[in-house]
Amino acid sequence: MLLRTTPKHGYMLMQDIERHTQGHWKPSHSAIYKLLNSLEADGFIRSWEEKDGERARRVYQISEEGVALLEESERDFESFINAFISSLLEAERVNPDHLTILLTKKGKVLMNNLEPGQRLMALTKLKAFMDTEYARVCREYEECSKNVLQSRAPGPKSET
Numbered sequence: 001m002l003l004r005t006t007p008k009h010g011y012m013l014m015q016d017i018e019r020h021t022q023g024h025w026k027p028s029h030s031a032i033y034k035l036l037n038s039l040e041a042d043g044f045i046r047s048w049e050e051k052d053g054e055r056a057r058r059v060y061q062i063s064e065e066g067v068a069l070l071e072e073s074e075r076d077f078e079s080f081i082n083a084f085i086s087s088l089l090e091a092e093r094v095n096p097d098h099l100t101i102l103l104t105k106k107g108k109v110l111m112n113n114l115e116p117g118q119r120l121m122a123l124t125k126l127k128a129f130m131d132t133e134y135a136r137v138c139r140e141y142e143e144c145s146k147n148v149l150q151s152r153a154p155g156p157k158s159e160t
Contacts, residue, residue: 001070003045007061010036036060044069081110088122093129102126 002008002016010032018026039045044066047058062070084101101107111122 003060003062004067004070007059009050009057009059011057013060039066078106078110081106085110085114085122088125089118091125093125 002013002020008016010029013036014027014029014032017032036045036047040047040060042065044063045060046063047060049056050059081101081104084107088102102111111119114122
């Protein structure tokens with residue numbers, strides 16, 4: 001996906017991944033190049049060497065086969081999201097997976113495209129779930145804060 005618009009070298013891809021994941025994934029050089037080599041061997045990307053001053057860098061570009069795979073994956077994901085939203089509308093209760101998936105870009109777009117009645121139903125279920133989780137987190141926070149404060153409180157001084 002990161003190669004869809006412009007060719008890039010491995011270090012640029014590493015920076016893009018780190019930025020897109022907000023620093024939650026910082027892939028190693030070996031992991032990136034192993035993946036790039038595999039994608040190239042499978043025909044999904046192609047590469048060539050470019051000189052950057054004295055330094056030579058391998059630049060990668062998505063191939064037509066790679067674009068086709070990416071488009072197929074996006075269609076599959078969209079079908080999954082549609083089925084997922086249908087299951088949310090039919091579900092008695094929301095679970096954490098619902099929330100996680102709906103926070104993706106595509107999940108948000110699909111939620112915004114629901115009919116108003118369906119969107120209200122989905123949002124009502126999500127709100128109930130989040131209210132319950134918020135109350136649970138507040139209780140745990142209060143309990144944890146109390147325990148930490150008690151553990152830091154000075155004990156009775158002994159007279160010797």
